[in-house]
Amino acid sequence: MSASAIDALFAAEPFPRSRGGRFVAALRDCARLQARRFPALARLYAREGFSPAALRSEGAVERLPFLHVAVFKEHDFRPRPPFRPALSLTSSGTGGQRSRIVLDEGSLRRVRLSARKVYAALGMVAEGRPANYLCMTYDPRQAKDLGTAFTDELLTSFTAKAEVHYAIRRPSGGEFRFDLDAALAALGRMSRSGLPLRVLGFPAHVLFTMRAWRERGLPPLRLGPESWVLSGGGWKGHAGDAIPKVEFYAEVSSWLGIPRANIRDLYGLVEHGIPYVECRLGRMHVPDYARVIVRDPWTLKSLPHGRKGLLQLVTPYLTSYPSFSVLASDWGLTRPLCRCGTPGRTLELLGRAGTAPAKGCAVTAAELLRAA
Template sequence: MTLNELFQLPPYGLAAPEKESALAENLSELTRRHYGNCPEYRRILDTLGYDPGRRYAYSELPFIPVRLFKAHELRSVPKEQIVKTLTSSGTSGQAVSKIFLDADNVRNQSKVLNEIISSFIGKQRLPLLLLDTEMIKKDRSMYSARGAGIIGFSIFGRNSVYALDADMNLDMGKIAQFCEKHADTPILMFGYTYMIWQFVVQALEESGRRFHMNDAILFHIGGWKKLKDQAVDALEFNRRVRACLGNVRIYNYYGMAEQLGSVFVECEHGHMHCSNYSDVIIRRSSDFSVADTGERGLIELLSVLPTSYPGHALLTEDEGEILGTDDCPCGRLGKYFKIHGRIKSAELRGCSDTYERR
């Protein structure tokens, strides 16, 4: 099944046997493609004993650590075909990943993101409240995965308003005017987890101010490390967001700059879901063998989207576990899983966790 054929299906519509066959075909082809077109990637795979003529199950395909993109510029297309270079987030002084995208890669990422998010909110564009500052578009030092996320999510909204001013303070008047204008319409909101917590939830709690939205949807992404340090889990985060903002449906999702577009959205039952375009393998840290369902290990992310760079099989620095396949109560097919957080020895990274107030 080709990528174009996958695009014709609902994003969570393939059951395990069909999906595994489609992923094996596409991921094997991507491995051969990048092996032939990215010299650095080829040297890595030669060292690992990869044989381009052999048929592999996709769990057997070689993977590379996500941190490799911080040390090397990896691309599989000529430099003149690159239309966008995306950088990952990092604290001051850290190296950042550089992801090189050609026009096909950009188009497919946008299409997949649209299919996944629309399956949760519908096709209609909703009034959009961005829980960030408009400076994200003007300050090039802030334009990385965070800026790309803000701009990328904006395609789902209309009449966009930024909730924070240039000093990262809530613009109460602007928010109140936005809520009043769209009181009879569902409202869409987007932001980064820790920034929502610090600059929206805690700021509203300290001010004693509340907004009573009748029907809102919040998508948020980003690390949970600082919230866990404050003993704030997803249930507490959701409870206090609703206490501040009203009737809000809240969707957390997981993704990274190195596989932009292939996001994993948390359903109504608190489970992260793999779409038709991606998958997750949990690997034991002792020998990188495939862990069993319910067994904790390192998360490997697989995506059929990275065609201009070898980012289709990446070992992350996050720990998680598979909860099941094709049987989530929400009705979506595919694997669903839980994230336990960053492994202790990994460097701090993430759009919201590494934000430093200036």
């Protein structure tokens, strides 16, 4: 069975004025491919009375069965041989709570393409213009299979690269640690280069570096309107406390000397792969490559715009792993429009669900800071 409908969706623009039927056609083909590859998924469909052939309209998408994200942390769904993955990725949870997904060549190509198109549509791709990168995340040469490292390495491809510095490294024979002194030195060096700077990674690390910069009596920077902060990974600080987002944006804008609109956050899961990125007004946009369904936690019925619930994330890019329809452990709601002019729905995150949530990126970042 071909993936032509899937590829056609990802060849199109991420925020079209009219949805058309590309997403539904791609999802139908993806569901068929997945059911053939994963017998457990076919059994789930049979139990739920669902057939991929029923995916004929947008309204049918919410009837697509899902697996909770915790399932992928407890079970190995890698396809059986002779399947050979193009890339394997893990989530950044700790304490044994990691997901491992595998991407075939088509899935890897589509996830890269989707990220580039989403960021380009929101004004963050500058091909041919060199920039420095201060990445507050794992060095991908040492964390080759970690999803956050893959994401940040991908984000460095949106301009020509000058200097790239990764702040989380593993000394020979040791554990990963955030090297504050090296990050401060790199920031000082890059700020004097005359090139734009892009700061990527965990908000906790950006905040930690900013406070250390100020404590050492170093002056505010003036990096200008071509520099950016592209954050992601959650909003827990050094002591595990919540980082106030509005205050973070204001302080970082003042510290680096960049427009407030040039600080953008990203939401994503390694199990899902599609980025939900903020526009200039701070609203996360849902691209046409995915659908976000908000579900009541008790009934699991879908909820209308403006109602808080658990997030079901659906995308047909992934044909090599059964997490193309996943229920996340995050609260959120959707809105139908954004004043920025970008078409489509927006996503508002409202925190992690559960009284004992699995450790995620933000908690891992806080633990690294305590060791810094």
